[in-house]
Amino acid sequence: MFNLILFGPPGSGKGTQSEKIIAKYQTIHLSTGDLLRTEIAQETALGMEAKKIMAKGQLVPDEVVIGMISSCLDKNPQAKGFLFDGFPRTEAQAEALDKLMNLKKETINLFIALEVSEEEITGRLVKRGATSNRPDDSKPAIIAQRIKVYKTETESVADHYRKFGKVVMVSGEGDVEDIFERICKQIDSRL
Numbered sequence: 001m002f003n004l005i006l007f008g009p010p011g012s013g014k015g016t017q018s019e020k021i022i023a024k025y026q027t028i029h030l031s032t033g034d035l036l037r038t039e040i041a042q043e044t045a046l047g048m049e050a051k052k053i054m055a056k057g058q059l060v061p062d063e064v065v066i067g068m069i070s071s072c073l074d075k076n077p078q079a080k081g082f083l084f085d086g087f088p089r090t091e092a093q094a095e096a097l098d099k100l101m102n103l104k105k106e107t108i109n110l111f112i113a114l115e116v117s118e119e120e121i122t123g124r125l126v127k128r129g130a131t132s133n134r135p136d137d138s139k140p141a142i143i144a145q146r147i148k149v150y151k152t153e154t155e156s157v158a159d160h161y162r163k164f165g166k167v168v169m170v171s172g173e174g175d176v177e178d179i180f181e182r183i184c185k186q187i188d189s190r191l
């Protein structure tokens with residue numbers, strides 16, 4: 001099994017690159033943002049609660065996202081590996097993921113952090129906000145809040161994996177294909 005965490009601030013291209021990675025490496029894509037948006041679309045109780053939090057650019061409680069990831073891991077016993085996108089976002093989530101991986105006698109093989117300037121990510125999200133239905137892209141103040149939450153609550157999660165030598169920084173700026181090539185190089189060197 002090859003388990004990868006694709007990390008980076010909002011708008012750094014995690015979703016865009018994840019699509020390409022799962023197509024090439026046949027791993028299961030676990031995006032907590034997508035899972036939450038599915039709950040919202042289905043108007044579940046969890047979705048209705050998450051909707052309010054996400055629209056403000058805040059993080060959904062750890063136990064909610066950990067529960068979702070745990071159940072997705074259980075549903076895919078034959079997976080060749082998992083690609084975690086947007087998870088873990090807090091130290092508590094990283095510790096919970098360690099426990100879930102240990103239970104499966106698995107590990108996180110690689111942690112790729114996409115590096116993109118604040119100016120570039122803001123520009124990308126404002127642009128997407130003009131056409132997307134994502135409420136968290138709709139106002140510059142909410143985009144700024146998401147970036148602030150990333151800096152204060154999420155960025156330090158990389159340190160958790162740095163201790164184990166799993167972290168690689170990859171530039172997330174420029175052409176999508178060039179970024180993908182840089183990511184593939186890192187994955188291939190560890191397969």
Ligand code: AP5
Nearest residue numbers: 010011012013014015016032033054058059060086124128
């Ligand atoms: P989530 O859905 O994870 O969103 P995010 O991290 O804010 O990231 P985005 O999806 O906006 O960006 P991305 O990095 O995936 O980039 P993308 O490829 O889309 O989370 C949303 C919310 O859910 C959170 O705020 C929180 O409330 C909640 N949540 C989720 N996970 C949680 C967790 N674990 N714990 C607690 N709460 C959680 O690209 C962005 C745009 O840029 C697109 O328009 C794309 O076309 C464009 N683009 C991509 N690459 C390039 C490029 N190279 N050049 C130019 N444009 C590009």
